[in-house]
Amino acid sequence: MKIHINDPLDEDALRKLKNDLPNAEITSEYFDKEVLKEKIKDYDVLIVRSATKVTKDMLENVDKLKIIGRAGMGLDNIDVETAKAKGIKVLNTPGQNSLSVAELVLGMVLDIYRHITRGTVGLREGKWEKKQLKGLELSKKTFGIIGFGYVGKNLANLLKGFETETLIYDLVKLTEEEIKEYKVKQVSLEELLKNSDVISLHVPKNDKTYHMISDEQFEEMKEKVVIINAARGGVLDEKALLKYLKNGKVLGAGLDVFEEEPPTSEFYKELLSMPNVVATPHIGASTDEAQARVGINIVDRVVEEVKKLN
Known part of the structure; x- marks a missing residue:
């Protein structure tokens, strides 16, 4: 053998x-x-x-x-x-690295809300941007999780401490026991997009999920939404994301995965240079x-x- x-x-x-x-x-x-x-x-x-x-x-x-x-x-x-x-x-x-991914998602949201990376870079450059970097609290926000598998469930558990209203979109109907256990509300994709302050993607990449978040979906979202993709590159339309980062509708984005890995093209140089983008090189499971x-x-x-x- x-x-x-x-x-x-x-x-x-x-x-x-x-x-x-x-x-x-x-x-x-x-x-x-x-x-x-x-x-x-x-x-x-x-x-x-x-x-x-x-x-x-x-x-x-x-x-x-x-x-x-x-x-x-x-x-x-x-x-x-x-x-x-x-x-x-x-x-x-399946499931063995899900907690690590969920923790990275949470870290990215807190980074965006509290300007951790931008503040660090600014200090290294000799800047003192105390007044410019007023942040937001995650506590009691509405958090949308698209895809409620292993990572989604771990993320919902972590969010309990922040007392978020956690909305779930998943093709599989949750049981009453699951809804109570994870303290979530299962809704349509449209309702999740319309009401969430933060949206995190946790679906596999396939023909049905490719660019499932694109221009049409961004238009449905709240102003100043935060979006996180630590699932698979391609489920989020990154060109649409850049458009809505530029026009201010998206407050910030956290990206651990990309359609092109490593993301080295001119498009990615522009996307990754945005001050409201936090990015990591596909390290969600790397603990x-x-x-x-x-x-x-x-x-x-x-x-x-x-x-x-x-």
Whole structure:
């Protein structure tokens, strides 16, 4: 049994994998697409995170590969359909890094409301913008969460301490128990857009969600709204966002994901230069705690499937 880990895996998780499968040949090294395309033919199991793209052309000529493990929630870096057609089991770790993403969202909102990044940059430049940087309190604001999966639920829990009115838009109807547990109100997308002071996106990227927030939706929003995207690049129309940042309708935006990653084009230089944009390089799940949980979880799932093969 040959197992290859192409992206960094938590050290405790790697030790656990070796202990649980002592007879397996386990390698851990990053190969770029062209190298991995050749080497993947020799593996029984491939474990990746988000950096490695497991594409259709990479999978078309594999016969030995039985399992692909994604140490993370999303599967948009893996051609799942081709894998399934080849009889390859695709595993992921939903929910294990959700709290880290929710905390980043909250941090971005507080940064925008209290001008933390702008104040820091100003001080470094010798400015004392005390009067210009009057902020807002998050407490008792209306907070809209679009998509109520693992991250949305963690975010709702964190917001309880701020006594926000938390609105939820999700295609799945919440139970009365969930509404009481998370202290939320489930509404239509239109109602959420119309009433929210802050809107945070937590949906996967697919044909139905691509640019689900664009000009039409921005027009429906309140004045001085804050919008956060720590889900997937593409669910938010970034060109529309820039337009409404410029005209003042959007007070600020927090971005951890982008349609183009890394965001290096001239358009992104303009977007990221806006003083009311807070941005991070897709680090929502990048905490020690989340990576430890993700690593252990994917190891447990891979070991379970390997034992089934035997």
